[in-house]
Amino acid sequence: MIISYYYVLLFLLFFTFTFSAPAGAYEYSLSVKTTFMQGCFLDEAPDLNNNSAVFLKMKRCLCMMDKFEKRYSEKQFMDLFSHAEKDYSWQKRELDDFVKDTMPGCL
Secondary structure, eight states: OOOHHHHHHHHHHHHHHTOOTTTOOOOOOOOHHHHHHHHHHHOOOTTTTHHHHHHHHHHHHHHHHHHHHHHOHHHHHHHHHHHSSSTTTHHHHHHHHHHHHHHGGOO
């Protein structure tokens, strides 16, 4: 039951918010946005029984997605994440710096 609630929430959220990028931003494909949002939401996933926690987590993830779209083209975004798991890659350093600089604005 909780899993189906999660998918309904994601569907509604994407349907509502992902069809337009912020002004002056790049527009990512729906598949890229969906993959990012799923990963973001499941990273330290909130208690799905706590609606406030779920809403806050989704709001943070959407905020981060907006900030990525303002700064990176879809190709640049994909390049960042394609090698970010390697500890010493430039992508990991740039991604870590970007998140450190922008996350406070999404809290």
